Amino acid sequence: MIMGLETENKEIENNLREIARGLLKEKKVDVIIGYEKGSLPLLSQPIIIDSEENVDKLIWNNLCYVNLAKYLVPRIPRFIDPEKGNLTVGVISKGCVGRALIHLASENKINLDEIKIIGIPCNGVVNRQRIEMEIGEKEILEVSVSDNNVIVKGKDFKKDFPFDEYMNELCKGCKIRKPPLISKYPDLCVGECEEYSNIADDFTDIEEFESKTPKEKWEFITDALSVCTRCYACREACPMCYCNLCFVDQNKPIWFGKTTDLPDIIVFHLIRAMHMAGRCVACGACSLVCPMGIDLNLINRKLEKIVKERFNFTSGLDPDTKPPMVDFKMEDAQEFMLEED
């Protein structure tokens, strides 16, 4: 029998279904997007619900890593009614999904009147690939959670994976586990949300990396990225990558090579990082979908650090603040500019 991940957080799941049922009943939302059991034990998949009887399909567990904001920018056809126009969508949101939605609103990509954030507390997602890599060729038949362990069972094996250890790296230091509550939009959030003000972030891991010599950094980065096959799964999973024509697909002019030679890979990731500055919401979806298991979190964390230190900005907390890269201040730091001695 194939089973999904059983969680001890039945309470969260029940609350979630209750809220969803209520919202659909009172016609506050037309559709709800959430997670359902995946086709394989270690997977979850998105589901769109428009009637009360399907609400029980909704689940919430530590394998729900997809950032659902991706389905709203651009809106998938399912969220547009030919007669009524844009439907009101309820989005089951952990912290980073809520942040993504609010940041997209600050970029005028989402109208906050047309969505509803259904907040759920998240305690991190499992890094599925690491578990799969360790299991290897054997088939996983059943997955369950008990006492902070992910227990994976197959035909003739059973293995425990401590959740703390196999949690996605980015989730370990996450400070925004519930979607942010925006006081200006009282109708926006339902469920568990939280108001955030100043978020103290700890960047010791990044500082450690920065203290290396350029040669060491280059070796580490090239070593990590050299396996990249340029499948662009990271781009497809990212809620912030919504350009109609991505710079890597452009062929008039061809900015950058399309091969998997090292310089081209480095340039792809460099420019991708440039585009993420001040926009990354630290959901970690890019790393979790990477078929080669590249950890892009290091680069994303660095961006977070730059933006925090230079512009004192944390993405996705206020829909009315301009994103830093389209804004400017006369007194921005410019210590990097050449000056006469």
Next chain:
Amino acid sequence: MTEPIVETNQSKNKEWEPKIIAFLCNWCSYAGADLAGVSRIQYPPNIRIVRVPCSGRINAYFIIKSLIDGWDGVLVSGCHPGDCHYISGNLVARRRFAILKELLEFFGIEPGRVNFMWASAAEGERFAVLVRKATKIVKELGPNTKFQKEW
């Protein structure tokens, strides 16, 4: 008639000289470079100038593409903050440059390869001094090989 001072450094000994691509904004830095020229202020012949409408026009693509295409260094120059012909082009650009510079450093690419400066149309002397400085920095770094493809 004054004798032109021609640097014969390259012909005398075959010392390696960097090639630097310089993006200069039309309104200040390009005019500044012109002023340096008409004032006969010497600056290294290593830079090749590309005139752009504003430093805000400069995309990170330009800079990284230049490095891929084998330039040893990139120099970007615009109007001083507050003096932009388009009011705020250089201020928006400054934020982009800050991020790019930090990211290049983070990736382990020598940050000195890409240099940014401000020079107004009246600062021919400053332009020459800063170009000299940038050339010196790039020269010390040596040829740009990180983006070379292995065939």
